[in-house]
Amino acid sequence: xxxxxxxxxxxxxxxxxxxxxxxxxxxxxxxxxxxxxxxxxxxxxxxxxxxxxxxxxxxxxxxxxxxxxxxxxxxxxxxxxxxxxxxxxxxxxxxxxxxxxxxxxxxxxxxxxxxxxxxxxxxxxxxxxxxxxxxxxxxxxxxxxxxxxxxxxxxxxxxxxxxxxxxxxxxxxxxxxxxxxxxxxxxxxxxxxxxxxxxxxxxxxxxxxxxxxxxxxxxxxxxxxxxxxxxxxxxxxxxxxxxxxxxxxxxxxxxxxxxxxxxxxxxxxxxxxxxxxxxxxxxxxxxxxxxxxxxxxxxxxxxxxxxxxxxxxxxxxxxxxxxxxxxxxxxxxxxxxxxxxxxxxxxxxxxxxxxxxxxxxxxxxxxxxxxxxxxxxxxxxxxxxxxxxxxxxxxxxxxxxxxxxxxxxxxxxxxxxxxxxxxxxxxxxxxxxxxxxxxxxxxxxxxxxxxxxxxxxxxxxxxxxxxxxxxxxxxxxxxxxxxxxxxxxxxxxxxxxxxxxxxxxxxxxxxxxxxxxxxxxxxxxxxxxxxxxxxxxxxxxxxxxxxxxxxxxxxxxxxxxxxxxxxxxxxxxxxxxxxxxxxxxxxxxxxx
Numbered sequence: 001x002x003x004x005x006x007x008x009x010x011x012x013x014x015x016x017x018x019x020x021x022x023x024x025x026x027x028x029x030x031x032x033x034x035x036x037x038x039x040x041x042x043x044x045x046x047x048x049x050x051x052x053x054x055x056x057x058x059x060x061x062x063x064x065x066x067x068x069x070x071x072x073x074x075x076x077x078x079x080x081x082x083x084x085x086x087x088x089x090x091x092x093x094x095x096x097x098x099x100x101x102x103x104x105x106x107x108x109x110x111x112x113x114x115x116x117x118x119x120x121x122x123x124x125x126x127x128x129x130x131x132x133x134x135x136x137x138x139x140x141x142x143x144x145x146x147x148x149x150x151x152x153x154x155x156x157x158x159x160x161x162x163x164x165x166x167x168x169x170x171x172x173x174x175x176x177x178x179x180x181x182x183x184x185x186x187x188x189x190x191x192x193x194x195x196x197x198x199x200x201x202x203x204x205x206x207x208x209x210x211x212x213x214x215x216x217x218x219x220x221x222x223x224x225x226x227x228x229x230x231x232x233x234x235x236x237x238x239x240x241x242x243x244x245x246x247x248x249x250x251x252x253x254x255x256x257x258x259x260x261x262x263x264x265x266x267x268x269x270x271x272x273x274x275x276x277x278x279x280x281x282x283x284x285x286x287x288x289x290x291x292x293x294x295x296x297x298x299x300x301x302x303x304x305x306x307x308x309x310x311x312x313x314x315x316x317x318x319x320x321x322x323x324x325x326x327x328x329x330x331x332x333x334x335x336x337x338x339x340x341x342x343x344x345x346x347x348x349x350x351x352x353x354x355x356x357x358x359x360x361x362x363x364x365x366x367x368x369x370x371x372x373x374x375x376x377x378x379x380x381x382x383x384x385x386x387x388x389x390x391x392x393x394x395x396x397x398x399x400x401x402x403x404x405x406x407x408x409x410x411x412x413x414x415x416x417x418x419x420x421x422x423x424x425x426x427x428x429x430x431x432x433x434x435x436x437x438x439x440x441x442x443x444x445x446x447x448x449x450x451x452x453x454x455x456x457x458x459x460x461x462x463x464x465x466x467x468x469x470x471x472x473x474x475x476x477x478x479x480x481x482x483x484x485x486x487x488x489x490x491x492x493x494x495x496x497x498x499x500x501x502x503x504x505x506x507x508x509x510x511x512x513x514x515x516x517x518x519x520x521x522x523x524x525x526x527x528x529x530x531x532x533x534x535x536x537x538x539x540x541x542x543x544x545x546x547x548x549x550x551x552x553x554x555x556x557x558x559x560x561x562x563x564x565x566x567x568x569x570x571x572x573x574x575x576x577x578x579x580x581x582x583x584x585x586x587x588x589x590x591x592x
Contacts, residue, residue: 056080056088058247060202065104065113071153072099073160074115078147081169081198083245086181090170091244093195094148096156097165101128101207117207123163125587131208132261132590133165133199137217137225139188141269142444144173145221162583165208169195171224174440177449182494184446186505189228190237193258194246196228200256201247212590214262214527216582218571219538222268226530226547230508232259232523237505239495259523262589264582266571267532269539271546272441273507275432276459277309282540283425285335286416291428297473298429303335304462305429310336312458313542316515318549320344326549337415348545348563350412352534353401356565357408359574362386366566368535394421426537433459435480445502453488455503460485512550524551527589529560529582533567558589 058081065074077094085091100121104113119129126132139145147170156166171191172183196213203210215225231237237258241248249255271278284292285306291298310328318326318341329339336342363386368379384390391403391410400417401410412418428434432441433456442452454460463470464482471478489499504510510518528551532544541563548561564572571578 055245056083056085058083058198058201060198060205062116062205063107063112063114065102065115066111066151067099067104067113068151068153071157071160073097073153073156074099074102074104074113075151077149077151079198081195081246084243086183086187086244087172087176090144090147090172090176090183091191091194092147093167093169093198095165095167095206096160097207098123098131098160098163101131101165117205123161126163128207129209130212130591131163131165132212132214132586133167133208133210134159134214134216134586135167135169135192135195135260137171137192137215137221137228139171139173139217139221139224140219141440142174142185142188142220142224144176144183144188145169145171158579158583162587164583164586165206167195167199171195174443174446177446179449182446182448184448184493185444185502186237186240189224189231189506190240190244190246192224192228193237194241194244196258196260197241197247197256201250209591211261213260214264214586214590215260215525216264218266219269219569222265223270225263226265226268226270226508227506228258229260229263229265229525229528230511230522231505231518232525233257234505234511234518234522236501236518239497243495257523260525262527262529262586263525264529264585265531265544266578267536267538267569268530268544268547270506270508271543272432272444273456273503273509274309274312274458275441275539275543276430276456277305277312277462278540278542279425279427279431280305280429281309281335282415282542283419283423283537284429284431286419287425291430292425295473297470297476298435300466300470300473301435301462302429304466305459306335308458308462313341313546316509316513316546316550317553318513318546319553320549321552334416342415345415345541345545346412348541349415349418349534350410352563352565353412354409355562355574357387357410362390364390368568397421422535423541424537430459432456435463436477437484444506445499447488447491447493453491453499454485455488455499457485457489457500457503460489508547509550512547512554524554524556526556527558528556529585530562531572531578532563533570533572534563534565535567536569538569560585 064076067074073096075096078092080088080092082091100123101118102115103118104115106113117128119127121128148168159166172187174184176183199206200210215228217225247256280302284302292302293299314327320326324340326341326344327339328336328341330336331338363383365381365383367381384393391401394401397420398417400413403410432439433454434442437452437454445455446452460482467481470476492498504518510516511522513519530544530548548559551559562574564574573581
């Protein structure tokens with residue numbers, strides 16, 4: 001029986017292996033050298049596959065489709081996307097396709113289907129050949145993304161109804177390491193790139209446009225899709241892709257690409273190489289409790305990190321839309337709270353608040369989160385009857401916002417008032433590369449199970465320059481010294497690469513800024529949409545600002561960037577919901 005419908009992936013495996021050439025990596029910054037969006041799932045019992053005893057095929061099995069007749073969806077689950085997986089528990093993907101994009105015939109078993117692409121089948125403005133392929137990167141804290149183990153229409157329905165093809169790959173992450181295998185950076189993005197390459201290897205038998213692959217994720221997921229989007233085809237990843245048998249060339253020997261068309265990143269916790277410094281400059285210099293309390297070595301450390309960041313950002317050579325060079329300058333009070341970069345930051349904050357006033361009406365109720373997303377902790381809600389009431393609340397501790405009722409706009413006078421009112425530091429000094437290796441990101445760059453590692457030379461440089469002073473404090477521990485960083489930097493992973501190589505691979509600016517050796521040595525995505533909640537204490541405002549500026553300076557014309565007032569670490573949107581807005585954005589940037 002013929003079915004003029006279409007579906008998604010359940011994998012069958014055969015045998016074949018691929019080889020690839022390793023490229024050279026460039027230099028790193030600062031004197032070092034380089035040698036939510038997915039459905040719920042559960043991980044199956046361990047089925048890790050050793051390279052020594054198993055191989056998988058890159059060929060997609062067009063005879064193994066399953067079909068959801070109620071919703072007209074074809075799907076396959078569990079297709080291993082590399083020939084030499086480190087673990088099949090994670091390195092497999094699922095694909096979900098609107099029925100209109102495939103023509104299928106039921107197999108003799110009565111449950112599976114053999115299907116071919118119907119290029120004339122349409123959903124809305126898309127066809128079986130032009131449909132965009134969307135890939136969720138749901139990896140909070142750079143955790144692993146578990147692959148689908150069962151079919152669920154409700155979790156992908158909005159994307160399929162919009163005509164998208166939804167591909168859900170399992171990805172390794174910092175929490176997946178075992179006693180015999182490290183899943184730390186750069187394996188998460190490596191797996192993501194391998195999945196993209198698998199789709200291109202099989203583009204003749206799969207529906208959709210592999211020229212229109214779009215990644216989307218939040219937090220650590222937003223960070224990893226940002227890295228993947230900036231590093232398309234970077235040679236830094238070649239030795240890792242080769243190790244797992246990713247598709248480096250098609251059946252005719254033509255090189256394949258892992259570059260993507262678009263990236264949607266909400267609150268990306270990225271640029272980890274400099275994040276300790278920017279966090280203290282942006283937020284830490286205005287705090288005086290906890291690890292920033294007077295009399296502690298970490299308070300001195302905080303000040304030194306803050307002082308080091310202006311040198312770093314000034315070397316980036318960032319420019320605004322008018323071509324103005326953005327730099328920080330010394331100020332009469334505070335640490336480098338002047339200069340064109342500082343003015344740009346204040347403009348971003350001001351625009352965010354003005355957008356909030358334009359988008360909303362009063363009375364308005366603001367709810368603050370009681371904990372991180374998914375924590376189940378409830379926050380508090382406050383209703384402000386008028387704009388003037390809200391502005392008065394913002395100015396409770398000091399006057400830093402001036403309101404003009406005739407234009408319904410504000411002027412923000414400085415960073416300190418904003419930070420103390422809306423963006424207080426929620427992380428300790430050494431917020432990312434922790435001095436005791438205790439931060440989440442130390443696990444991102446771990447050398448194996450239970451072996452978190454230092455990864456940031458800029459932080460090491462601050463410690464090395466000041467550890468004699470730090471040693472005069474009673475709470476100092478010699479284990480926090482620069483030698484601990486040097487020791488970690490010298491270690492090599494299972495592919496033989498040191499920390500400089502791995503950290504460069506996970507730094508989007510390495511590929512986007514002329515200050516780094518990877519500049520112009522990758523294929524960045526053409527379309528970017530970046531949203532961040534301005535209240536989040538998870539990273540500095542400067543993190544997303546610098547990514548947006550670097551993309552624009554690189555020559556990427558489509559960079560849609562906004563900070564969202566009154567929202568924190570979430571899939572922040574000025575109006576509407578994140579899924580609907582994402583789908584609309586994809587439609588605006590992809591071919592029909």
